[in-house]
Amino acid sequence: MKRKVICVIGTRPEAIKMAPVVQALRREDFEVVVLSTGQHRTMLAQALSFFGIAADHDLEVMEERQTLDGITSRVLTGVGEYLDSHSADLVLVHGDTTTTMASALASFYRHIPVGHIEAGLRSGDMARPFPEEANRIITDRLSSLWFAPTAGAAENLRSEGFSLTEENLFITGNTVIDALQETVEKNHPPSEPLRSFFEIPGPILLLTAHRRESWGDPLRSVCQAAGDILEACGQIRILVPMHKNPSVREILTGHFTGEERVLLCDPLDYPDFVSAMNRSSLILSDSGGVQEEAAFLKKIVLVLRDISERPEAFETGTALLVGTSREKIAREALRVLSDPDYRRAILTRGENPFGDGRASSRIADGIRNFFRNR
Ligand code: UD1
Ligand code: UDP
DSSP states (O other): OOEEEEEEEOSHHHHHHHHHHHHHHHHTTEEEEEEEOOSSSHHHHHHHHHTTOOOSEEOOOOOTTOOHHHHHHHHHHHHHHHHHHSOOSEEEEETTSHHHHHHHHHHHHTTOOEEEETTTOOOSOTTSSTTHHHHHHHHHHHOSEEEESSHHHHHHHHHTTOOOOTTTEEEOOOHHHHHHHHHHHHOOOOOTTHHHHHHSOSOEEEEEOOOGGGTTHHHHHHHHHHHHHHHHOTTOEEEEEOOSOHHHHHHHHHHHTTOTTEEEESOOOHHHHHHHHHHOSEEEEOOHHHHHHHHHHTOOEEEOSSSOSOTHHHHTSSEEEOTTOHHHHHHHHHHHHHOHHHHHHHHTSOSOTTOOSOHHHHHHHHHHHHHHTO
């Protein structure tokens, strides 16, 4: 009988990073079910459709301005009820969202083994990122199989006293590189209004922000820094694909509406966002996934956070940790844009640390091995 693997996803990055895993598992002799919690709605659908994956079941938990309690309880109950009426040999979760943590808990309550993709990331600070650091720790504790993207992430698990063996811990690389490689190979032309924006010569700065700990003043300060960059650099234009979260959009639209050299838009389809990263002279972002993708694409990214769970991005990747200080962001951005030696020094630090695009097949191998030993 085929072993049944339930892949749970809820938000945009989970969809992008789980998609290659679903594809890899479907090439094997497993029954693969995609369970969407629907923590995100449009942004999740957008990401899944590009990879040709449809959710087999959608719990549709998203609400406008949802609270952490609300999502946690709806995901816990929804996934729990789903697992009560559908068998599963393994539940796979990804990353550090509320979907990840609450789905792992629902599986644990039913004694169904959990495999955690992107296991072992740690910032060491429960408040930053919030609530993701807690979600990672809880999910790792509830798991039986750990797919660490880097050796450093595996080391974090070892140092926390997990009982790890060659059968349950796998260093795989990050599946986002698999997704990105597939997208780059497809080479989709950008859609409007991006195409016209890209055709105008001159540097483009790409800006994304969504982290809960940045809502309010830190994000305002990022917007002010972007204004300073526009003022100091007459050629530059800024592309701002806005996250759907109203707490983020209100601040971004408040700052940039009517600004001639800024294109404010809805979240971009994944291939358009990849084109945008490729066309940019510099990226400003607080996103985890974007730091990993930038390392592969050899694009410099100023990380709008004070602390990180991805130290590799600053060691051999292409990231600089700048926080949310207006002065520091503007200073670093202008330096990167104007100083070719500085740029070269960042871009030649080393190899992309986030993988070779074969993370998903390593995960499929690990799962096959796990079932063989049970
Ligand atoms: C969530 C994750 C965060 C992850 C991010 C990726 C949690 C607590 N947070 O943050 O770890 O990095 O996703 O983007 O799990 N909304 C829509 N349409 C959508 C998506 C969101 O309207 O397609 C709006 C809704 O009003 C929703 C709000 O955004 O209530 C916030 O969504 P939520 O998933 O709670 O938090 P994010 O900030 O997106
Ligand atoms: N992304 C996208 N469209 C956008 C912005 C981002 O497809 O308009 C992709 C990006 O390439 C990356 C992922 O979404 O793969 C990152 O998602 P997000 O920043 O929301 O979450 P995080 O990675 O911080 O958890």
